Amino acid sequence: MARWAPDTRERLRAAALELFAERGFDATTVPDIVERAGLTRRTFFRHFSDKREVFFGDDEIPALAASTVAAAPADAAPFAIAWAGFHRLAADRFEPRRAQMQAARRFIASEPALRERDLQKQADLRDALRDGYLARGVDVFTARVTAGVAVELLQIALERWLADETGAALTEHLAAVRAGMSDALADA
Incomplete structure (x- = not known):
């Protein structure tokens, strides 16, 4: 398949997750991933800096957050800006990848290096x-x-x-945690 195919990134991600499930994270190499995906090492490194980035490949999220904040109306409240951006991310990026994100979370929870990277990605978003x-x-x-x-x-x-096994949308969970925060602060 041509390297510019629109699903290349997702093919690499899917192949990596399959191999991690079969062999474990440490035993899976980039050559294994590209062979499974039917692509080249060079193509892999166009999309990910290393195999850990398969889990965190959305490096553009902090940049999207920064542009969302910059483009918001001047009178918009800071929290409302972030929250509107999170709702867009939920619909555009997270909801379509739910199954992959569930699989990725299991690996992240079991690998200290992945948990460290996860925390760094959260810090990058917070900083942006x-x-x-x-x-x-x-x-x-x-x-x-x-x-x-x-x-x-x-x-x-x-x-x-x-x-959640009920199939509730991420936006419903966003609303619930925001309401929970408001309740918690009301009691403070």
Whole structure:
């Protein structure tokens, strides 16, 4: 198949997840992944920097967050900006990949290096939001707290959604965690 095929990234991701399930993360190599996908090493490295990135290949999410914050109306509240962006991510990127994300989460939970990378990706998103808020003139405290709370709530919603067997949409879980946060703060 031509390297520019629109599903190349997903073929690589699917092949990697299959192999990780069969052999384990450490025993699977990039050559194994590309052979399974019917692609080349060079193609793999156009899409991922290493095999860990198969789980975290959405490096563009912090950039999307930064552009979302920059493009928001001047009077938009910082949390509302992030939350609207998360809803778009839910529909466009996460919902279509639910099964793959569930499989990936099992590996991430079992591999310390993957958990470390997961935390770094969360920090990158938090930093992108914080920096975007600061560029809009939001004070340092508000920018930092809002970015941190937004990313943590996103993570909780993702965890709940991936564990949910009812088929509820991620947006429903986003709404539930936001309501839970509001309830918790009301009691403070």
